[in-house]
Structure formats: structure tokens, C-alpha cells
Amino acid sequence: MLLSEYQAQFAEIIGRYAQTGLIIISELVIDARTPNLGMVKGALGFADGGRLFFTEYVDTRYRLEKLTYSYHCQDASDRLLFRYDNAAHKPALLYVCHKHLPSGEIIESSVPDLSSVLDEVLERLVL
Numbered sequence: 001m002l003l004s005e006y007q008a009q010f011a012e013i014i015g016r017y018a019q020t021g022l023i024i025i026s027e028l029v030i031d032a033r034t035p036n037l038g039m040v041k042g043a044l045g046f047a048d049g050g051r052l053f054f055t056e057y058v059d060t061r062y063r064l065e066k067l068t069y070s071y072h073c074q075d076a077s078d079r080l081l082f083r084y085d086n087a088a089h090k091p092a093l094l095y096v097c098h099k100h101l102p103s104g105e106i107i108e109s110s111v112p113d114l115s116s117v118l119d120e121v122l123e124r125l126v127l
Contacts, residue, residue, distance in 0.1 A: 001036075001060045001064065002035050002036060002060065003030060003032050003034075003035060003036055003037065003038050003040070003058065003060055004030065004032070004035070005060075006040060006058060006060055006064065007028065007030045007040050010028055010040055010042070010114060011028055013114050013115055013118070014026050014028065014042075014044065014114075017118045017122065020122065021047065022046055022047050022122055022125050023044050023045070023046060023047075024045050024046065024047055025043075025044065025045030026042065026043075026044050026045070027042045027043045027044075028040070028041075028042040029041050029042060036059060036060045036061045037058070037059050037060070037061070038057070038058070039055060039056065039057050039058075040054075040055075040056050040058065041054060041055040041056070042054055044118075046121065046125060047125065048075075048076060048125055049075070049076025050073065050074060050075045050076055050081065050121070050125075051073070051074055052071065052072070052073045052117065052118075052121055053070070053071075053072045053073075053074075054069075054070065054071045054072070054114065054117070055068075055069065055070050056068070056069045057069070066086075066111055068085075068086060068087070069084070069085060069086055069111065069112075070083065070084070070085040070087070071083065071084045071085070071112055071114075071117045072085075073117070073120075073121055079102065080100065080102050081102060081121075081124070082099055082100060082101060082102070082120070083099070083100040084097075084098070084099050084100075084109055084112045084117065085098065085100070086098070086111070089106075093106060094108075095108040097109050097110060097111050
């Protein structure tokens with residue numbers, strides 16, 4: 001898969017979720033280093049004023065590999081709702097893939113994809 005094809009998947013997912021009317025602003029950018037290596041990043045604005053910022057540095061040569069990623073969701077007052085990432089911490093965590101909660105707690109998580117993150121965001125919006 002080429003990086004441009006992966007970006008097209010992101011655009012399709014955002015478009016599908018935008019049909020709900022809950023996503024009101026979207027930005028999607030690709031920063032290709034090679035046809036198979038680079039960053040997909042963007043931001044989404046939601047009807048309640050919340051925002052999701054995401055960045056993935058991916059390698060698509062053999063299979064999709066997310067070398068680094070971050071999905072940061074905040075409310076209209078810029079308070080953290082959650083953040084998934086695989087950034088190193090000091091002191092080191094016992095797991096690479098993790099989720100930051102509003103309480104400050106950090107828990108282990110699997111590597112998320114855009115659809116699952118948007119499901120989590122939109123579930124909060126429709127309650």
C-alpha cells in the first residue's frame with residue numbers, strides 16, 4: 001500500500017463520520033518522505049467545540065506499521081478527554097502503547113485506528 005492510499009482511507013473515514021453532522025471542521029495533511037514512509041496528520045472539530053488532533057508516522061512498505069502515533073482529544077475548554085500514543089515516558093511505562101485519561105492516569109491500550117477513536121469521541125457526543 002502506498003502512503004497516498006492510506007491517506008485516502010483516512011479521508012474516506014472522516015467523510016463517513018462527517019455525515020453524522022457531529023464533525024464540522026476537518027484538516028488532513030500528508031508529509032511523504034517516500035511513497036511508503038511519512039506522516040498523516042490532521043485535526044477535526046466537533047459540534048460541541050471539542051477537537052481531535054492526530055498524527056501517525058507510518059511505514060507501508062510491507063504492511064501498515066505505525067512507527068509513532070498520537071490521537072489527542074480535548075473538549076471546548078481545551079481540557080484533555082483522552083490521548084492515545086506510543087511516546088516514551090520517564091520514568092518508563094511498562095507498556096509502549098497507552099492511553100492518557102483526564103485524571104492523569106495512564107493505562108495500557110492497543111494501537112488505535114481512526115475509526116475506533118472517532119467511535120469513542122462520537123459516543124460521548126450523542127449521550
